[in-house]
Amino acid sequence: MKLTCIVIDDDIHAVNGIKSYINYLPNIHLINSYTDPLQALNEITAGDHVDIVFIDVDMPMISGLELSKAIRHKTDKLIFTTSHSKYAYEAFEMNASAYLLKPYTFARFAETVNRLFPLSPSLPNVSIKREDDYFFVRNKNEKNSLIKVRYTDIVAIESLQNYVRIFTLNETIVSYIALSEIKIILKDYQNFAQAHRSFIIAKNYIEKVEGNTLKMINDLTINIGNSYRESIQDYIKEKTIKTNRS
């Protein structure tokens, strides 16, 4: 079942922004949006119970704070969207489930919704045919042209805030996808493992292990993150030839 939601913000551009985010998420359905807080108050109190209300804190006539108190019983979760500082937010958080500081990215929006509804995670649609041995991504360095990436060519993938850098045997591709999406694409391939908070590596391209760092075939050096150390070490141990002499 889809989550139902309502958006209240006196700025039309802000409403449009959040609408576009909601459209990206397949499991959220927008019931209605309001730029007039008084109309919102009347219609919401008379309407059905919803799952989420996104509400701007700073609005004319009736503040988001007052409005939120009046409609709190009509919604499961209440998310403030605000341009105020996070400290201002802390003062009125008692009614709210979460807050989004403007301007916020789609990633932050999706992460907040997923945190509040962990049972129905709403990941953007990443569809990929498993039988192919390649996928296409948009390459930022070449004016967003689509470029083919073969799984067997991937040496490592680095996550950088909103995009990833894919190191293949021959080139480096910068693309606007999240590491979490890449993980979905790669999840059926045993050869890939996370080595660091921001790095996924192809295990067969590890050339050298020196203490806590991995040296890859393309001279890329990667520090192993604390939480990933064990699984990487297990893999290396498994592949190490043991002799009686050492």
Next chain:
Amino acid sequence: MTLIAKKNKLHKISTWFSGKRLHILGWTIFIFYEAIIIGIFVGRFSTLSTYIIFYSLNIATFYFHAHVVLAFALKNINERWWKLPLFILLELGAYLILTVCLDYIVINYTDYNGPIKLIFNAAFFAAPIYRAIYFMCFATSYYFLLNFLEERKKIEDLEKQRLNNIIQIAKSENAYLKAQIQPHLLFNTLDFIYQNAKDSSPVAAEAIHSLAEMMRYSVDSNQDKEFILLDEEINQVENLINLHQLRKDHQVQLRFWYDDEIRNVKIIPLVLTTLVENMFKHGELLTPSHPAEVSLNIKNGQLTIETSNLIKAIKDNSGLSSGMENIKKRLAYTYGKNAEFSYFTDSNQYFKVILVIKIK
């Protein structure tokens, strides 16, 4: 006298003694050395009353010379040349007169039966003059030692004062920035631009987002707090790197290593951000074969921050050393010996910074 008054007086005396502990100890050792050791060597001791009387005189001379004679004689630079010799001569004269009087008392009114007689010849005066000059020399070094310590304390105080001023200026600059534009208007406007740009020009939208995050950090700022979570500095650095990546078309070769658990470590503000800002300002970060690195590590309660980057061929060291000096001082101010901060250029033209802080 009431009991309380008595107690108060006792207390006063005891604090006076504990305050002069070092002096008392010094004189005890000195007198022990002079009287007992030399007495044993020479095989001759004087009477107790003689010791008490003459050591009182000598100790008094010592303090009088340091705190009165030198203090007044050297006070005015222009009058030094005649005041100093005059005062010393007067002091010497007074010392001799007192010695004669005391000798008279010792010989006639105590059980003294030593070799000294009141005969006014050169031999009689030689010993007291020697003693007087001897103690005056001691007093002179004592005077300069005191002066030196006082100077040093003054310099330290000045330095502290200067540091406080820097902090105050930073705080007020911050407040000034905050006051210039209403944050609410700023972020609403940035949000407006962001929403309008994100479909037509995602790169512009992303840059605005990173910029907004950085602005929010300085507006919301915890920077006037003594300690903040490393989390805040890490986010700020991520945004800074992201902005530079966008502007340089993702060609910036800088890797930022840390594990998420380090975000909860507390540190003084503006150290990590300043170090990374310096890298962008002075480092050559666009050469793929020479990537720059920032790494954060915590091990056994010891936080290590390391940066390393190739130096720009054309040197622009303006402001570098003052920024580094500022960090160094703020670290010393808060952590003292628990922080070790070093930076250097290695033989491969890499500029490296290593900061180790023991976190309590």
